[in-house]
Amino acid sequence: MVVDNISNRKPQELEEQILAFIQRELLGPPDTVSRDDDLLSGELLDSVAVLRLAAFVQEEFRFSLGPSDFVVENFQNVAVLAEYVRSATAPAEPPSGDHR
């Protein structure tokens, strides 16, 4: 059985997935988005769109965002967001057991 550990994916993969979603669902031509574009300035996405993005990452990558996670630091741009997703889905540190 193969367990898909999301945090093990390459960051680039995550970024691409997120960019694709934004392009497809939240923007219409001729607008485009790249990994460094400011997502929160209001020019590219409005508040509603950002929330839909947040919903997407939770559903797609199977984790939950708490109210304290809805912060600028995590959603500034796609690069930052992908990194956040990776760390948020990393499994907890295994307890230091008998393996020395």
Added chain:
Amino acid sequence: MTRFEPEGTASTHALTHNQMQIWIGQRLHPQSPLYNMAFAFVFPTHLRPDLFSEAWRRVAGGSDALRTRVPQPKDGGLPEATEGSTPATTTLDFGALCDPEGEFLRWCRQRSSHPLPLEGELVESVLVRLGEARTGWYLGQHHLITDAASTLLLYRQVAAHYQALRRDDREPPALSPYYPTVAALESEESQALEHWEIRQKRPGRSVSLYGRSAEPVGTASARHTLELDEGRSRGLDELSRQDGFRSLSPDLSRFSLFATLLLSWLHRISGSKDLGFDAPVAGRPTSEAKRALGLFIEVFPFAATVEGNETFRSLGTKCLQEAMLFLRHARPGMSSPSGATASNVVLNYFPGAFGPFAEVPAQIEWVHPGHGDSVHALRLQVHDFSGRGRFTLHFDVNEGVLPEGLRRRAVEHFETMLDASLEDPDRPIASVDLRSGEERRAMNSLGRIRSAATDSPAPADRTVVEIFDAQADLVPERVALRQGDAELTFAELRERSEALAATLLAQGLEAGDRVAILSRRSIGAVVAILATLRARGAYVPIEATAPRARREHLLEDSGARILLTGEGVVAAPRNPEVRVLPIAEGIESGRGPVDLGAGPSLDDLAYLIYTSGSTGAPKGVLIGQVGLADYLGWASRHYVRGDRLTFPLFTSLAFDLTVTSLFLPLITGGTLEIYEEPDGPVDTALMDVVQANAVDFIKLTPSHLSWLQGMDLEGSRLQRMVVGGENLRTQLSAAISAQLGNRVEIYNEYGPTEAVVGCVVHRYDPRADTDASVPIGIPTDHVRVAILNEALTPVPAGVPGELWISRYGLARGYHGLERLTAEHFAPNPHPNPRNPQRGLDRSGERWYRTGDLVRTVDESTLEYLGRLDRQLKISGFRVEPGEIETALLSMPGIERCVVVPWQQPAAAPPQDGEIHHCTRCGLPSNYPSSTFDSQGVCHMCRSYESTKAHAQAYFKSMDDLRAVFEESARRRESRYDCMMLLSGGKDSTYALCQLVEMGLSVYAFTLDNGFIAEGAKENIRKVTGQLGVAVEFGTTPAMNAIFRDSLMRFSNVCNGCFKAIYTLSMQRARELEIPIIVTGLSRGQMFETRLTEEVFRDGQRSPEEIDAAVLAARKVYHRLPDEVSRSLDVRIFQDDQIFEEIQFIDFYRYCDVGMDTMYSYLRRQVPWVRPKDTGRSTNCLINDTGIYIHKKERGFHNYALPYSWDVRLGHKTRQAALGELDDDIDESAVREILAEVGYDLETRTADQATLEAFYVASEGVSDRQLRRHLGEHLSPHLIPTRLRRVDSIPLTASGKVDVERLSREAHEGRPKTPYRPPEGPVEEYLTQVWQEELHSSCVGADDHFFELGGTSLAAIQVMLRLGREFDIDLPLDGMFSHPKLSALARVAEEKILEDVEGMAGEA
């Protein structure tokens, strides 16, 4: 690539979802400018009109939105948007005026208040020269084509074009996308749907501000602007960056922050916890949409619950979460139509600023048109359009909701809330004192202690004993007490009380000791009370009729060492140390010269009275001499005013309500008439008081008062009436006042026992007191009140809060219950630092928290709103359900139980399941007690099969009718052969025609009940004209009252109307000496009302017997005390003579025709035209109203039965009957008629709450056993009316008992007594009365009064009415020995027979 349709293309498109809502809103208020969005800009420069106009033309021409017109749609069609020509900018010059800018702004405000007609241009652009270097621009748009984002876009686009033109740029900036294609299509996301559905159904969608009605009136709205200065704005900005407010973007954070402030403020000025508002969402998801002009916003609900200890920050966190969900689910097209489930509050947070216009800074005013959507009581608009970094808040308040003073105060309250949040966001919202200085002064002046210096009464300085003694010195020979023939003068009373006091002292009584008094109301009891006080003891009154266990408990708990007993009372207390002393004996042994010492002082205890306790045991309230004296001092000044009055003693001595009547006469030189408790379970001494009519003053509870309703009190001696103990309904007060000729002073006296009898009072004013309940008024002397919220913060005026009371002589506490005392009695929650120990109470400043919810109306009068806990008032007594539950649990076998209040519902329970119809006659299954066999045939059709033959014998032929007239003519000569009751409908008109064809001279009589259709009146005039028949239109001004009464009693209008017709026609017939009255009653109606199954059961009823029975019923009918007999002259019906003079003939008893025959005859022979506006009826507009009410209140159509008879008799097809029953009744027309008649749908609730107990029992515990057990432990008024056994007690999610489920589950499986219709006039009368008292739609002759939920007070009421009706003497507690209707009827019938025989014997 941006698209736009070039000018000239006349395309149409349907309005979008949000446009439709606005269009509808405008159509509802065609003259109102409520949707005008107008801005006034002032630029400190000269703008060239030519360039500006061209810039405008380019923008307006390039946008379909600004060229939109919405013409009136054709009948029933939907509106569509079309395009018109490009609107142009108008130019004006105000340069010559003396204040151009001021004039310009005034002009703008004026302009914005004119509505923009939908068919015309929906945008206005006016450029106004104000000076050399000053230009104004007025931009007005209809909301149909714009929102804030659109306006900002428009402004920027015009600016950009102006700039481009000025610079002569080649490339004009891009134009606006075509609105219809860009306007988002509706989406159907299910999660979102669910989210909005939940929001829309929440409580708190409509909030009431300052206790006012939440209903906005009209569209006029006033704007109050609050400009936040730099300090506050900066503070808000900083706060929005903190935890609990910070979100993904600055705008979102600010929106959440303002939501928090708005909700905090609403919470405090409404007192509600479940709150919400509507807020718009931009609705421009794509970048194309972001560039389009037009209306995109949609409004969605935002909800939050404010808990008791909520801080600004915790609420902020909630708002952040809600904002997330709000935005996530706000999809285009998902908003609800405005007005359907809208909140009455809106929050509009506008991000964005206009910016400079072609590099010139603008001064911006958002012009308020003076009107707003009538659905909204309040709109809070927040913006910084000018981009100065400071917020501007507009409070647009509907003028009908708050008057101006309150609007200003509301804004001040908001400011206070705002500042509090900035100062400490972690502060509990409930702790902020919102009140302004002025409010504080007003609230605190609600009862201030008055000092001798200002000519106001000083607090009591003598005990009641001393005051009584002074009276005795003054008028020693005056009668103080009277009981029957026995009298006691003041001197005698003094003497005896001194004697008994001496005995008490000799027994070792010391100051503060309790003396229990167990006695019926008597002279001795009064002596005992006075003696106890005199001996410095505290009297503990114990009801002689109380069950043993309770008596023991009170005796023990009070710690009384002496028990004074009245005549006939035998007591054997468990505690051997208690000395039992009969009062008479005590008096005797104390005679002779005595030294009573100094006598009582104000610091002594006066009495210990017990009230219901929530943990099971009753609690004893300790009242001192000072409180008693102070209350009585006030009562004497307020009620007695130096007059010499006679008072009744007829209420329980153990009830502190009685203190007033007991002591006032003794201290004012009046007389106390004593009425002892009669034997039996209910104390009906009030009846004796009324009968004896020997008193000028009375104090009683509203429950008592309701007994007096309907009684003849014309000759009453009463001058002053005080009502206390529970909530007083205005209806009751008005009724009694009227019965007493409106010449009695009626006072509503409020007060918990802990605050000494009464402390807030209001004199009932019939003109001013119009709410459902009479206000409780203002504090009495030496009383101070405070209204606090849960956080013990004073509430602003009008907002509900808990009542706290401080008074001179406040109770010392609960006897032996220190913790409970500490919980309820506290020091001043808000001590005045300048005046710390301004103690009202001699024992230091103490306050009592009442647990009552009140609020102020009119700034100072208090209004009672209900309890904060489970405590109830039943018949004026405090009832803690906990006490009853404890008693129930003490019964072996009972495992769990809960006691809840229960009110018999006034409306019929909703119909479950489908309604089917009899396959033969169409009778619907929702008709009460109907049954259907396996072939779907109803019980009536089946029984008719067997009684048909007999029934046929009752009906006769036209020849028989001719014979009747011939016989009548022979007997008497008269000008008219008969009077025809002509309603104008088909039945009576057809009958009239036939009578005329028979050659009879007929006098037609019509009752114009105020609702006869013009068509019907026309019919009557034309038909009688053609036939040459005299016609009279009778009326009575009491018709509306008769309708109301009929609706109340029968849930229909026809009963009242029929009776009025019969009554008036008989009078007229008598005057005109007409021997016969002919009715158009149909055969179906005859079967319905008199040819019932029982009549034919034994086949013995011949037509003659039936006629006799009908006549007897008619006599009773005309003598029933109802509105008709009250409002019309019914004296002629009191004896039988008129029934011998005038004969009633039902035409259709003799004539058998179907509906079709009638219609075709009428069509051919006479100018009769079926009216179009009468609904089901053929003559009357109010008929439908009766049907509507009957269906609503009784659950079935009132014509169901007669129509089924029409079918059974072959006069109508089943199809036709079903069609007629399936009415589409115009509800709005019904409401109009109901309003005209004065029938209020909402106030049909039972006035008396009773108790219902649900219990889980392990083994068989019978009702009877339970009741006996309860009877041993509880006072009678505490015993639940209904005891229901259940399998379990379900709980709600929050852990409270789920009462609704309990009720539902308990009702199923309860065997109902099979219905038996009443026989005979007494059973018929009783059925009617029971139905009224029990608020039930269907009472059978075998029903059990108490099982149907009857209270003991209602039982008394029934006995009173029964006795009055048949003029017999019945024991008032007769219902208790004969709770079954038929049994009770037998008792009454026997009595009637007895009386009749007795009279015969006397002859």
